[in-house]
Amino acid sequence: MPRLFTGLEIPAEIGETLSNLRGGLPGARWVEPEDYHLTLRFIGDIDGITANEIASMLFRINRKPFEVALQGLSSFGGKKPRAVIxxxxxxxxxxxxxxxxxxxxxxxxxxxxxxxxxxxxTLARLRGDVSSQDVANYLQVRGYFPTRVFKAERFVLFSARASTGGGPYIVEAPYDLHA
Structure with missing residues (x-):
């Protein structure tokens, strides 16, 4: 069964900027720059028939390209941080x-x-032993970076391995956004 999700790819030059923020946080499992993406909708583990139906149906989406702005770092999980984003x-x-x-x-x-x-x-997934203070210290040092903007000209259907962390991600089908 494939594990699927839809998302936007992150351009290589922005990925390089983000990859420079790696390190300095004990217990972080850093996402590989080529796997950076913006998840639009997690689909999950599904059978092949449903996967084919979804892949065919996504062509119906008729949207224009648009700008996407990345601005600063944060974390998910509050007192029990689970990701740096x-x-x-x-x-x-x-x-x-x-x-x-x-x-x-x-x-x-x-x-x-x-x-x-x-x-x-997502830039890093955090183990349960990473403290909120460690994350706060990391964000204080590295949390600011100049806003980076790119034009989303397509979204994609990704597949992922059934593993902790998911990657590497594979583009199963691209869906162009039309002007």
Whole structure:
């Protein structure tokens, strides 16, 4: 069964900027720069028939390219941090694309996404023994970087290995955003 999700690819030059923020946080498992992405909708482990139905259905999305802005670092998990992320400014076109994906995937029988969409790029996954103070110290030192903007001209259907951390991610199908 493939493990699938939809997302935006991060351009190599922005990935390089983000990769320079790696290190300095004990207990962090850093994501490889070639696996940086912005998840639009996690689909999960599904059978091949459903995967093919989803891949075919995503061609129906007709959206224009739009700008995506990455701005600063943050973390998920509060007092028990579980990830260091690059924050993505939630723009109207990004939110609308994600909402349309959500609607289409529910039509093929997937359960609604349980979490609120918070656009981000995961840079590191954190083990349970990483303290919130360690994360706060890391963010204080490395948490600022100049806003980086790129134009999203397509979204993709990714597959992932069933493992901790997921990568490497494989583009199964691209879906162009049309002007």
């Amino acid at each position: 690059a924050s993505v400014v939630p723009s109207k076109p990004l939110i609308e694309l994600q909402a349309e994906l959500e609607r289409l995937l529910q039509r093929v029988g997937l359960d609604p996404e349980g979490r609120k969409f918070t656009p981000h790029v």
